Amino acid sequence: MWENIKEFASTFFVTGDPLIYGADVSIALTMVAIVFVLTKYKKWGWLWREWLTTVDHKRIGIMYLIASLLMLFRGGVDALLMRVQLAFPNVEFLHSDHYNAIFTTHGTIMILFMAMPMMFGLFNMVVPLQLGARDVAYPFLNAVSFWLFMLGAMLFNLSFVIGGSPDAGWLSYPPLSQNDFSPGPGQNFWIWGIQISGIGSLATGINFIVTILKMRAPGMKLSNMPLFSWSVLSSSIMIIFAFPILTVTIALLFLDRFAGAHFFTMGGGGNPMMYLNLIWMWGHPEVYIVVVPAFGIFSEVVATFSKKTIFGYKSMVWALMSIAVASFFTWAHHFFTMGTSASVIIFFAISTMVIAIPTGVKIFNWLFTMFRGRISFKQPMLWTIAFIPCFVVGGATGVMLAVAPADYQYHNSYFLIAHFHQVLIGGVVFGYLAGIYYWWPKLFGFKLDEKLGRWGFWFWNIGFYVCFMPQYALGFMGMTRRYYTYGWDRGWADLNLISTVGAFLMGIGFIFQVWQIAYSIKHGERDTTGDPWNARTLEWSIPSPAPFYNFAVVPTVKGADDWWLTKQAKENGTYKEEPAHLEPIHMPKNSGIPFIMSLFFFLIGFGFTFHWVWMAVIGFIGVALCMWARSFQYDTDYYVPVEEVRSTEASLGRVY
Amino acid sequence: MATQHDHAHGHDHEHGHEEHEQLKVLGFWIFVVTDCILFGSLFATFAVLMHNFAGGPTGKELFELPGIIASTFILLTSSFTSGLAVLAMNKGKVKEMISWLAVTAVLGLAFVVLEINEFTHLMHEGATMATSAFWSAFFTLVGTHGLHVSVGLFWMVALMIQLKRRGITPVTRRKVTNLSLYWHFLDVVWIFLFTVVYLMGVM
Numbered sequence: 001m002w003e004n005i006k007e008f009a010s011t012f013f014v015t016g017d018p019l020i021y022g023a024d025v026s027i028a029l030t031m032v033a034i035v036f037v038l039t040k041y042k043k044w045g046w047l048w049r050e051w052l053t054t055v056d057h058k059r060i061g062i063m064y065l066i067a068s069l070l071m072l073f074r075g076g077v078d079a080l081l082m083r084v085q086l087a088f089p090n091v092e093f094l095h096s097d098h099y100n101a102i103f104t105t106h107g108t109i110m111i112l113f114m115a116m117p118m119m120f121g122l123f124n125m126v127v128p129l130q131l132g133a134r135d136v137a138y139p140f141l142n143a144v145s146f147w148l149f150m151l152g153a154m155l156f157n158l159s160f161v162i163g164g165s166p167d168a169g170w171l172s173y174p175p176l177s178q179n180d181f182s183p184g185p186g187q188n189f190w191i192w193g194i195q196i197s198g199i200g201s202l203a204t205g206i207n208f209i210v211t212i213l214k215m216r217a218p219g220m221k222l223s224n225m226p227l228f229s230w231s232v233l234s235s236s237i238m239i240i241f242a243f244p245i246l247t248v249t250i251a252l253l254f255l256d257r258f259a260g261a262h263f264f265t266m267g268g269g270g271n272p273m274m275y276l277n278l279i280w281m282w283g284h285p286e287v288y289i290v291v292v293p294a295f296g297i298f299s300e301v302v303a304t305f306s307k308k309t310i311f312g313y314k315s316m317v318w319a320l321m322s323i324a325v326a327s328f329f330t331w332a333h334h335f336f337t338m339g340t341s342a343s344v345i346i347f348f349a350i351s352t353m354v355i356a357i358p359t360g361v362k363i364f365n366w367l368f369t370m371f372r373g374r375i376s377f378k379q380p381m382l383w384t385i386a387f388i389p390c391f392v393v394g395g396a397t398g399v400m401l402a403v404a405p406a407d408y409q410y411h412n413s414y415f416l417i418a419h420f421h422q423v424l425i426g427g428v429v430f431g432y433l434a435g436i437y438y439w440w441p442k443l444f445g446f447k448l449d450e451k452l453g454r455w456g457f458w459f460w461n462i463g464f465y466v467c468f469m470p471q472y473a474l475g476f477m478g479m480t481r482r483y484y485t486y487g488w489d490r491g492w493a494d495l496n497l498i499s500t501v502g503a504f505l506m507g508i509g510f511i512f513q514v515w516q517i518a519y520s521i522k523h524g525e526r527d528t529t530g531d532p533w534n535a536r537t538l539e540w541s542i543p544s545p546a547p548f549y550n551f552a553v554v555p556t557v558k559g560a561d562d563w564w565l566t567k568q569a570k571e572n573g574t575y576k577e578e579p580a581h582l583e584p585i586h587m588p589k590n591s592g593i594p595f596i597m598s599l600f601f602f603l604i605g606f607g608f609t610f611h612w613v614w615m616a617v618i619g620f621i622g623v624a625l626c627m628w629a630r631s632f633q634y635d636t637d638y639y640v641p642v643e644e645v646r647s648t649e650a651s652l653g654r655v656y
Numbered sequence: 657m658a659t660q661h662d663h664a665h666g667h668d669h670e671h672g673h674e675e676h677e678q679l680k681v682l683g684f685w686i687f688v689v690t691d692c693i694l695f696g697s698l699f700a701t702f703a704v705l706m707h708n709f710a711g712g713p714t715g716k717e718l719f720e721l722p723g724i725i726a727s728t729f730i731l732l733t734s735s736f737t738s739g740l741a742v743l744a745m746n747k748g749k750v751k752e753m754i755s756w757l758a759v760t761a762v763l764g765l766a767f768v769v770l771e772i773n774e775f776t777h778l779m780h781e782g783a784t785m786a787t788s789a790f791w792s793a794f795f796t797l798v799g800t801h802g803l804h805v806s807v808g809l810f811w812m813v814a815l816m817i818q819l820k821r822r823g824i825t826p827v828t829r830r831k832v833t834n835l836s837l838y839w840h841f842l843d844v845v846w847i848f849l850f851t852v853v854y855l856m857g858v859m
Contacts, residue, residue: 207683210683241690244694245693261786263705269788270789271704632814
């Protein structure tokens with residue numbers, strides 16, 4: 001018996017590496033600390049009532065944000081470990097297996113468990129407020145989405161200490177990701193972590209399309225909807241078309257591994273290249289899914305901090321929406337070297353270059369918005385200005401990669417690595433950070449400290465160039481991705497060391513930001529006006545932090561940048577105060593079902609990961625019962641009485 | 657549920673609900689779009705692998721068309737009867753509606769049973785998921801459709817109980833609308849499936 005347990009534990013838990021034991025200890029200590037604090041301050045009920053069961057889009061947004069920052073930390077530590085390993089030739093810091101696991105989890109986490117939730121966090125925090133809505137179209141489904149993401153992310157991260165991490169690359173190409181080469185549970189963790197959170201992403205896509213199409217305040221036509229909401233619409237449309245492909249692709253990969261199917265196997269008539277095509281049919285739209293909302297953020301920030309209407313609103317909308325279409329016709333540029341006909345390659349090379357057009361249009365629109373504007377260099381604007389040159393260079397190297405004959409040289413080299421980090425950090429991360437700094441006061445009621453933020457900003461920016469510019473050169477010098485070590489004879493030593501220094505500078509930048517948040521909770525400038533940036537759109541017309549029902553009175557919109565128009569009218573004295581008439585507000589009730597159902601999804605994933613079918617069956621039954629229970633719930637909403645609205649508003653300094 | 661407060665705003669409440677139910681129908685349409693993409697991916701996979709028998713049995717050797725044609729008619733009929741249920745709903749006849757849904761469910765169940773039968777038969781003949789790429793793609797595509805039908809049955813039973821308890825309200829009306837949309841969609845998928853997998857398979 002004892003022997004059996006020992007044997008089980010030695011395969012179940014990851015053993016043998018001091019780094020992992022360190023992680024084990026820190027995870028255990030964190031868990032104990034959380035349980036201790038919650039128990040000591042009697043916060044279990046609070047946690048359940050206010051957070052685990054909430055359907056409020058703002059709270060869900062905050063939870064997404066917290067989760068994504070934690071994942072940024074984890075993905076960032078992965079990156080630093082890799083850079084330490086590569087800092088000098090012949091370093092023996094990580095074993096090759098461990099290195100493989102780390103670049104796999106770094107990529108997967110950064111895209112799917114950092115960028116995606118940070119994006120969904122911004123969707124949730126901003127879109128309903130910007131539209132003048134009281135919540136998203138389906139608040140319950142929104143909570144389901146969040147918890148599916150969260151439990152999927154937890155499942156994935158568990159692989160670090162239980163069972164072993166996936167190590168077949170962030171997109172897990174077969175045949176490497178098949179049983180022959182990746183036998184353990186690691187690859188299954190990858191499949192189920194992404195599968196579960198992917199279902200949540202799909203639901204979020206549907207939710208925000210309907211929210212944007214149907215929940216806008218009266219008078220807000222699509223043609224004067226704020227650009228961030230447009231970008232969310234574009235992104236959500238891509239989500240609903242791309243994510244089902246991901247669901248199918250990794251389900252098929254799982255069937256190969258679990259049921260001996262022959263979709264992507266070398267024998268039995270399978271076709272590994274089909275996996276590459278399928279995964280990139282999702283994967284390429286995916287990178288636009290995450291970057292397009294960043295474009296929306298820049299559009300809001302540039303207009304606000306230049307005190308001008310955005311230049312070329314219509315061309316902006318056109319550019320945002322055309323990317324949603326074009327993104328689905330470029331996937332094969334990820335494997336020009338596959339060996340297909342010249343005409344196919346030409347099609348994908350040209351379609352890839354075409355993407356640069358709408359992006360260029362946007363860049364010029366932002367520049368022209370700034371032109372002759374009264375620019376104030378607050379943190380959101382800093383990140384926006386840093387984004388423009390960074391993204392232009394990243395875009396240009398992207399066009400270089402699109403030149404198919406040349407791509408045979410660049411393919412999978414550090415040139416590629418530098419390119420996509422430049423567009424993903426320079427575009428997505430800078431954009432989301434700009435958005436977080438911009439909307440933070442609306443969510444929390446205080447600004448993030450300017451001074452610490454500037455330190456963070458400069459460390460990030462300088463670190464970025466120091467880290468990634470050498471990698472372009474390394475690519476030309478023949479260094480390809482996923483090398484875990486190299487010799488002195490290669491001549492790559494200097495540039496790699498510089499790159500590592502840059503990575504650590506970015507790490508310091510992140511520490512400054514964490515410090516900034518901690519510092520600002522106590523000392524940050526309080527926002528008493530609800531409009532700390534003198535901004536333009538509806539979310540700034542209500543108090544900060546926004547009350548749970550958002551708008552005491554749903555606004556009637558008269559034009560683009562409606563809040564700006566209102567402020568202008570007030571200044572000119574042409575503003576007509578309309579008598580505000582408070583009415584009871586219709587709100588959804590909290591529910592524990594999303595959380596519980598996601599736990600059962602977790603059981604499905606965990607069960608299949610270890611081939612414990614009984615556990616997966618329990619999970620499926622649990623999910624079905626949760627759905628059944630929800631279907632029979634009819635008492636799902638309530639009304640907030642006028643008196644409560646009045647007193648809440650009064651406490652925020654607004655009298656009705 | 658009806659507190660005094662709800663009474664005071666009874667009218668508002670109904671109105672708010674009606675609007676919200678419409679919203680959910682729109683969302684369900686979009687879900688159906690995503691499901692189309694899901695099946696589209698599976699069809700594409702099948703199209704790529706449909707000739708990769710790897711020395712194993714082919715569809716032509718093992719498919720028994722009479723049974724498939726029977727289940728096709730069963731599913732088509734169930735789509736028709738689910739339409740009749742919606743017509744009864746529009747006339748406000750709850751009992752008739754539940755009866756048509758019951759007929760639909762029985763037909764759907766028959767379809768699923770026939771499919772399970774077919775799969776067991778194929779497995780006895782030596783065609784399993786692991787036989788060849790063709791059979792992997794076959795079982796996955798057809799099985800996913802069958803799974804969708806089974807989920808639909810589960811949902812239908814839940815709705816019949818709710819209809820019995822609550823009658824036709826804006827909420828139950830919306831639910832049945834979505835269900836029948838889903839059911840028709842599965843019917844359409846099956847027509848493609850029947851053509852691409854079975855008819856082209858035996859040609």
